[in-house]
Amino acid sequence: MALAATLYREHAPHPALRAHVRVLWELSGPCDDPSPQKLFPDGAMSLWINFGGVISGGQQHVTTGGAALLGEIRRPIEVASTGALDIVGVSFWPGSARVFLDAQLPELVNRLVADPPVTIELSGVISAEPQDRIPRLQQALLEAVQPKRAPSDRVLQAFSLLGQHDIAGLADSMGLSTRQLERRFVDELGASPKQLASLLRFRRALAAMQRPKPDFAAIALECGYADQAHLVRDFTKYTGAPPKRFVTTEAPKTRAEWLTGPS
DSSP states (O other), X not given: OOOOOOEEEEEOOXXXXXXXXXXXXXXXXXXXXXXXXXEOOOSOOEEEEEOSSOEEETTEEEOTTOEEEEOOOSSOEEEEESSOEEEEEEEEOTTGGGGGBSSOGGGGTTOEEESOOBOOOOHHHHTSOGGGHHHHHHHHHHHHOOGGGSOOHHHHHHHXXXXXXXXXXXXXXXXXXXXXXXXXXXXXXXXXXXXXHHHHXXXXXXXXXXXXXXXXXXXXXXXXXXSHHHHHHHXXXXXXXXXHHIIIIIGGGSOHHHHHOOO
């Protein structure tokens, strides 16, 4: 059965939030199929505020008017909704959720956490009229930022260069040893350079899989994989299915928003 259409809208963050927030978004629409939906890794974390039916993930349940934090996921996880979708969310840059958290990033890996340990005051957002939710959320984020917790400019610069060098070359370009770079990434971004580079490469491949009749060998070359076998291994790790089966059986059962993610 085809999934009912949902409305997905993105909003640019306030200029003072751009170093930490990738995008704010709204997702709404009917839930015609209560079957769990798979979410796929993208190297970052997101905050969800739920105005629709109960959302469940693992042992966590997010009620109407509740909030949840989706930690950095490194494998597919499943979420389900018992009613209409009506979510306002924030997607953070890798490592940057820490400026709004009272928890360590490793504690949140592969988890959907209801009543999340955030420093953001959400009551004004939850009580707002629909048209005021995003402005209220922007203001709540601005008031909650703790800049001293932000990743350093040096690490953010290195992150921006992932994929342009191998890890040793990237470390050398930053004047660091490979071990020093890895330690800085784990401490400040919550994942190693190798893990983040792999996730970014996978997201490029996932987007390319949405094309009609995708050419897997061409996608492997385009996205920086050593060969098609390398693509198959990574894709299976991050989605639970090899590319061909994913395209034919998994993608049609997955909402488009979960496949593309925020821009």
